[in-house]
Amino acid sequence: MQIQMLGTGGAFAKKYSNNNALIEVEGFKLLVDCGITLPRSLHDAGYSFNDLDAVLISHMHADHVGGLEEYAFQMMFRYGKKPVLYIADTLVEPLWEQTLRGGLTQEPLNALSDFFDVRPIKEGESYEIHPEIRVKLIRTDHIAGKLSYSFLFNENFFYSADMKFDGGLLKELIEDGVSTIFHDCQLVSPGVVHASLDELLTLPEDIQEKVWLMHYNDNMEEFVGRTGKMRFVEQFAVYEIKT
Ligand SMILES: O=c1ccn([C@@H]2O[C@@H]3COP(=O)(O)O[C@H]3[C@H]2O)c(=O)[nH]1
Numbered sequence: 001m002q003i004q005m006l007g008t009g010g011a012f013a014k015k016y017s018n019n020n021a022l023i024e025v026e027g028f029k030l031l032v033d034c035g036i037t038l039p040r041s042l043h044d045a046g047y048s049f050n051d052l053d054a055v056l057i058s059h060m061h062a063d064h065v066g067g068l069e070e071y072a073f074q075m076m077f078r079y080g081k082k083p084v085l086y087i088a089d090t091l092v093e094p095l096w097e098q099t100l101r102g103g104l105t106q107e108p109l110n111a112l113s114d115f116f117d118v119r120p121i122k123e124g125e126s127y128e129i130h131p132e133i134r135v136k137l138i139r140t141d142h143i144a145g146k147l148s149y150s151f152l153f154n155e156n157f158f159y160s161a162d163m164k165f166d167g168g169l170l171k172e173l174i175e176d177g178v179s180t181i182f183h184d185c186q187l188v189s190p191g192v193v194h195a196s197l198d199e200l201l202t203l204p205e206d207i208q209e210k211v212w213l214m215h216y217n218d219n220m221e222e223f224v225g226r227t228g229k230m231r232f233v234e235q236f237a238v239y240e241i242k243t
């Protein structure tokens with residue numbers, strides 16, 4: 001599968017767009033998270049919302065869901081379609097009640113299902129999004145009391161939601177055959193609600209070699225050469241992931 005980051009920035013980054021991605025297999029395009037800057041970064045990458053086949057959501061922060069209102073409106077009023085939305089079953093209600101309802105509600109439209117073809121998915125179960133794209137949600141720790149789900153694609157590509165450092169999970173994933181990890185990274189410690197670079201640097205080198213850093217702040221360039229065996233993912237570059 002191919003992955004192109006439409007943005008690689010942290011929530012407050014201005015040089016880099018929100019950390020959202022496009023996964024593509026055989027022409028099928030899956031958007032991974034849809035933040036505030038996504039409508040612009042999707043356009044800059046040469047795509048329209050109508051080119052997307054589905055969207056997958058990790059958690060309820062605006063750099064991950066803030067572009068969904070425009071996605072819904074464009075699909076309804078410009079293209080006359082309902083986009084396919086994959087989301088944890090536990091986040092379906094919060095997405096509507098706490099995030100989208102205010103902007104999208106207008107009589108007679110008053111439910112998430114009026115705008116999206118909602119496909120709720122359960123943590124820990126494998127779902128086929130396309131014959132060549134399977135996803136499993138792994139609940140990972142981000143903010144106390146706030147649900148957040150990282151993604152395991154095709155059993156061997158781990159894409160972190162925003163998450164605190166969890167070295168045990170990363171070791172387990174590698175033991176289970178994961179060969180590529182895209183991980184959020186707070187460059188300056190403490191990480192607080194993200195994995196910090198210092199924490200990620202405690203990983204053994206054979207794991208670091210598999211780690212690509214994303215969701216970074218505008219000072220990323222100061223850290224080039226200071227990330228051990230880990231590499232930075234670059235906005236708009238296309239990466240081929242062997243799965
Ligand atoms: O308890 C908190 C909650 C939030 N924040 C900041 O707000 C941002 C929201 O998006 P994010 O999850 O990408 O990153 C978060 C942090 O930068 C924080 O520092 N501490």
Ligand SMILES: [Zn+2]
Nearest residue numbers: 011061063162
């Ligand atoms: Zn974020």
Ligand SMILES: [Zn+2]
Nearest residue numbers: 059061142162
């Ligand atoms: Zn977050």
